[in-house]
Amino acid sequence: MNCKNTGFNGLQAFTALALAAAALLVPHLASAQAAPLTDKLVGDVGGAVYGTQSVIRSKGTDSTVLPYGFFDYGRFFARVDTFGVKTVPVGYGYLELVGRVSQDGWRADTAALAGLTDRKTPIPLGVGTFQQTPYGAFILNAFVDANKSRGALLEATYAAEFKLGRVSFYPQLGVEYRSARYANYLYGVTAAESLASGYASYNAGASTTPVLGLAVDVPLGNPWILSLQLRRKWLDSAVYNSPLVSRKTQDTGFVALSYRFK
Numbered sequence: 001m002n003c004k005n006t007g008f009n010g011l012q013a014f015t016a017l018a019l020a021a022a023a024l025l026v027p028h029l030a031s032a033q034a035a036p037l038t039d040k041l042v043g044d045v046g047g048a049v050y051g052t053q054s055v056i057r058s059k060g061t062d063s064t065v066l067p068y069g070f071f072d073y074g075r076f077f078a079r080v081d082t083f084g085v086k087t088v089p090v091g092y093g094y095l096e097l098v099g100r101v102s103q104d105g106w107r108a109d110t111a112a113l114a115g116l117t118d119r120k121t122p123i124p125l126g127v128g129t130f131q132q133t134p135y136g137a138f139i140l141n142a143f144v145d146a147n148k149s150r151g152a153l154l155e156a157t158y159a160a161e162f163k164l165g166r167v168s169f170y171p172q173l174g175v176e177y178r179s180a181r182y183a184n185y186l187y188g189v190t191a192a193e194s195l196a197s198g199y200a201s202y203n204a205g206a207s208t209t210p211v212l213g214l215a216v217d218v219p220l221g222n223p224w225i226l227s228l229q230l231r232r233k234w235l236d237s238a239v240y241n242s243p244l245v246s247r248k249t250q251d252t253g254f255v256a257l258s259y260r261f262k
Helices: 010-028 180-187 191-197
Strands: 041-053 061-073 076-079 082-090 093-100 124-133 136-145 152-159 162-164 167-178 207-221 224-234 249-261
Touching: 041 224, 061 249, 082 124, 093 136, 152 180
Parallel strands: none
Antiparallel strands: 041 061, 041 249, 061 076, 076 082, 082 093, 093 124, 124 136, 136 152, 152 167, 162 167, 167 207, 207 224, 224 249
């Protein structure tokens, strides 16, 4: 799934999914109504084990235990790794000020990475919207890295819902676009690093990443919920051609136990 090599670049992919969402939403916007804000906690709060598969050479899968949340509290919200504040109503949702907990940084602390410098974890901040429609959820976010790269990260995601008995399934389809500055900071090799490490110098361009995922909610007895998610990203040539990268795909996921507030 290499969008770059087929001539279908990242901005085109992001725009195509955004336009597809608009085609479904626009005819219904006149009657659309965002869910009202409430002064109580609604959703899931608990803890989770998160796994992130590194694409960097000599790096494995990082597992961490952290809080888990998928909830709304008035204008504030948390959606696993994305959090923020709802502002004005837009369609079936709100215009949101958003932040992202990124896992993209890495440390040059192995023998294979000697001579390279650490890559600071991005701090994506920006705007977005979560449109909960009769056809599923459409999520659009536009971030800028407030840390070292100062590059852009855009994403468009569609998530559906269906049930088998008491178990809820949420298949996801999306595309992620990283600007050249964002991708090159993480996966590029400077001339100085090339001399120090022996890796060829590399200048990464803008990157497009198709994403497929599946989340599952399993009731354990009111009000406890077991949540699971697995997502796979297909990296394009701007990333996997880097001499620092050892994979063409990246898997992430979590297993969470949470208390559901209603």
